[in-house]
Amino acid sequence: DADGRLGPRSREVRATTPAAVTDDTPPTRPGDTRGRAAGARAVRLTWAASTDDRGVVSYDIHQGGTKVHSVGGDRTSAQVTGLRPGTRYTFTVRARDAADNVSPAGAAVRLTTPGSDDAAATAPTALRASSHRADGAYYIDLSWVPPRGDGVITEYQIELDGRAATSLVYGDEAPRERAEYSFYAGTQAGVTHRVRVRARLSDGTWGGFSAERKVTTGTGG
Template sequence: MRDAPVPAVPARLSVPRHCALLCGALVLVTSCGWGMGDDGDGSGAPPGAPTGVTAAAGSATTVHVMWNAVDGVETYEVYRGGTLVKEVEASDRMVDVTRLRPSTAYAFTVRARDADGRLGPRSQEVRATTPAAVAGDDSAPTRPADARGRAAGSRAVQLSWSAATDDRGVVSYDVYQGATKVHSVGGGQTAAVVTGLRAGTRYSFTVRARDAADNVSPASATVRLTTSGSDDGRATAPTALRAASRLADGAYYIDLSWVPPRTDGLVTEYQVHLDGRPATSLVYGADAPRDRAEYSFYAGPEAGVTHRVRVRARLSDGTWGGFSAERKVTLGGGR
């Protein structure tokens, strides 16, 4: 999920409560009153049950579980039988369940949890059986050949490849979008459909073969595809951007606030552009704001200087979303 071009930025923050960085001629100092917002008052219904759940053995000791997105979800819980085995962020919608037994049948369900902690019902149960273990197997499968694909509308692509070979047999194929594993199919399949993409966006995919001993092949040739349609960025852009200047300790600061875009998964990274150029990249941890984000930086000691500022978010597929509306702010002049 990392194919869209990413502008170089002078510095990146792993956001603490107080932070500073040097960006060209400007020193940007976080005044970090991060807007965490209110996650809700507990009203409304809990999330629904995930649909489209599938499970496929990835090796003798792993099963790959996938499902469709549920609106308004913060995390998903994956159960093996009645036991919780994995909890993943909303942007993932897939997981490898590991440390399983060879030649064993397993049942899996998935539940969604929202930001208020409300847990939805279980999905439909799906089953998968791990293959037998193979002792002394340290040979990886061959590289999948003839990888190719085509866009299937604005939100999906279809991929195919020639079967890899292995001295003990291929158990599964893993599909990567950029550097991220996004799909897995059984060893008897040589095609996959990757969904949840953005219109008018360029992506790169590779395929790797896996055997029962978890030996993984080299990556296939890269398949580069562009989804159809156009993306004007409005659906993925931060909204309600506000910019104001303030005087503190003999210098001017620019205070920003915005509403995060409503996309699949939690947005944990933003890029601030100042006067048409990247100024800084802000990286949050698990406490990324959901309702309104805030950021403040040093802009200089001289009043009357006007700056243009806008913000964009890195989405869960690794690409940058659209820019917010641009705001002008004059130092010493308020908004």
């Protein structure tokens, strides 16, 4: 009451919450996947709807092994943009339900966008290479300007002496103006290496390689 005094307790009532229902069944595979080029930088994909006991909430579009687009579960088509002219692509579609179960991929759709690919336009620029010594070993120091295009570049491949040496993956703080990376190059001085860099673009493909630079351990450049 207004004076803070409590009355007698009510009759006790017992209740049991229902057990959580586990959903571990993925949707069915999207069927009849098809596609066509929609100009030099886009493709149009269509598919037959998947089914799920609790409903499909989205469809994920993958280019190779990279998810590049997503649409709502009520959609059976999508347009993927930001592609490169004259480039061969492979797309697959997967359905996703509310429990985050993902279906098997539908049949792969292989398309080539019209036009010619200008690899130079997708290559990192202003590559610089030098070396330094630390803890008895030599390291190669690189810096470059990311290629301009749709989205932020978050992954690079560094080629050393004609072979892929390492991959560099950034998180949310991927550089926009100039990227830098340093990696181990052995313990011997006076060894000359050839280095170049390329970026994974927003469409999931690798862009062109930067200009090649030579760097000799123990000389600083």
